[in-house]
Amino acid sequence: MKKILVANRGEIAIRVMKSAKKMGIKTVAVYSTADRNTLHVRYADEAICIGGAPSNESYLLGSKIIKLAKELGVDGIHPGYGFLSENADFAEEVEQNNMTFIGPGSKAIRIMGSKLEAKAAVKKYDIPMVPGIDKAITDVEKAKVVAKEVGFPILIKASAGGGGKGMRVVEKESDLESQMNLAIGEATSAFGDGSVFIEKYVSAPRHIEIQVLADTHGNVIHLFERECSIQRRHQKVVEEAPSCVLSPALRDEMGKAAVLVAKSCDYVGAGTVEFLIDDQHNFYFLEMNTRLQVEHPVTELITGVDLVELQIQIARGEVLPMKQEDLTITGHALELRVYAEDPLNNFLPSVGHLDVYKLPVGEGIRVDNGFEEGTDIPIYYDPMLSKLITYGKTREEAIQLMISAIDDYKVEGVETTLPFGTFVCKHESFRSGNFNTHFVKDYYKPEDLEATFKEEAKIAAMIAVKQYIEDQKTLRLPIQ
Known part of the structure; x- marks a missing residue:
């Protein structure tokens, strides 16, 4: 494999290219008209425009990307995450055009892309699953029957998608019909498929995921867990590895379950198996993400491996260079997704111009970044600017370093989730490890964060006044 096209943008495009370049592989960037002057375009060896600013006119045009890749003599295509990364038709078309899709086969993507098919695939391995119906429905009356069997509260979930869309918690039967119709409507709008399924709602769960790797020679390993319970709108904001609630025995049990999930769909490459854990530390299979995860850096830091490099090696047909017993956890890593969002206004996107944009540096600090000072944040894509990752010998050390790194991360022109990251890291519930997806x-109350801003501004003003008074007392000798 001599040349790879990265079918993505921003920080993940740069992240993939870094590993490719380290391996001596040439890189090709694709970009929309809105991204013409971005970092990932300049970082690549070659770059080509694929269309207009909206993603459905550019980054989602799979056939056009493949056509351009062939013209440029590309050997493999890495999809990153988002966009086409879990599109089975795209993966299949890449292979049909004699290029390597750096990810799983289309069969695995299709199976795990449907929550119900995924549950059916892993059922034969006796992996724990949340009680519920094992087929999709759209009929409200049937849903009422199922809900009574499962027992309230229940969770209605879209069969075809994720990201919190088409998802509703129903506490009592009288709310079922209205919530069912809302879930079906949202799922139809987001995924073109209104079918939903019903399962028992696990109250106050933790969201734990296991990183897996599988090669084309039948070897499957796991690289331990990531704690992903700090979320807003069912989407992760802060992640860490390892989790502070898993015992060695539970970690081993969940790791083995994740390996079986990968085997159930003949998985190849890097993937993530997601679980819920209840307050009694029972775990339940949730879904499998058939791609590299946003939060993969925390796994890289605690295991010392380069997941993107391993993805490429696997895609080239190589045998995994390590066995399960070779892997150990060293230290602790924490990641904050730095979104251009306003944490004081329900985390709504904050588009604008990056008047000031300076990244923190130092030992134990890593920033996977996609922007630079003086650029605009486009409205067309996910508002993530970067991922701020810290690593320490202990969890406490990683948390303290994160607080310091956030202080050194300077952004002006847009609101970001950086202050929210500080709030999380300083909160007793998070520091003690006693938290869940709620x-x-x-x-979190926006007014508490606002009060913190005002207090910090007051302290800064007092320091400035004090310094001014001290300066006035200083004897200034005339210049000779």
Whole structure:
């Protein structure tokens, strides 16, 4: 493999290219008209425009990307995450055009892309699953029957998608019909498929995922867990590895379950198996993400491996260079997704111009970044600017370093999730490890963050006044 096209943008495009360049592989960037002057375009060896600013006119044009890749003599295509990364038709078309898709086969993507098919695939391995119906429905009356069997509260989930869309918690039967119709409508709008399924709602769960790797020679390993319970709108904001609630025995049990999930769909490459853990530390299979995850850096830091490099090696047909017993956890890593969002206004996107943009540096600090000072944040894509990752010998060290790194991260022109990251890291619930996916709902109030801003501004003003008074007392000798 001598040349790879990265069918993505921003920080993940640069992240993939870094590993490719380290391996002596040439890189090709694709970009929309809105991204003409971005970092990932300049970082690549070659770059080509694929269309207009909206993603459906550029980054989602799979056939056009493949056509251009062939013209440029590309050997493999890495999809990153988002966009076409979990599109089975795209993966299949890449292979049909005699290029390598750096990811799983289309069969695995299709199976794990449907929550119900995924559940059916892993059922034969006796992997724990949340009680519920094992087929999609759209009929409200049937849903009422199922809900009574499962028992309230229940969770209605879209069969075809994720990201919190088409998802509703129903506490009592009288709310079922309205919530069912809302879920079906949202799922139809987001995924073109209104079918949903019903399962028992696990109250106050933790969201734990296991990183897996599988080669084309039948070897499957796991690289331990990531804790992903700090979320807003069912989407992760802060992740860490390892989780502070998993015992060695539970970690081993969940790791083995994740390997079986990968085997159930003949998985190849890097993937992530997601689980819910209840307050009794029972775990339940949730879904499998058939791609590289946003939060993969924390796994890289605690294991010392380069997941993108391993993806490429696997795609080239190589045998995994390590066995399960070779892997150990060293230290602790924390990641904050730095979104251009306003944490004081329900985390709504904050588009604008990066008047000031300076990244923190130092030992134990890593920033996977996609922007630079003086550029605009486009409205067309996910508002993530970068990922701020810290690593320490202990969890406490990683948390303290994150607080310092956030202080050194200077952004002006847009609002970001950096202050929210500080809020999380300083909160007793997070520091003690006693938290779950309801952290934001239970503890976060925008007015508390606003009060913190005002207090910090007051302290800064007092320091400035004090310094001014001291300066006035200083004897200034005339220049000779």
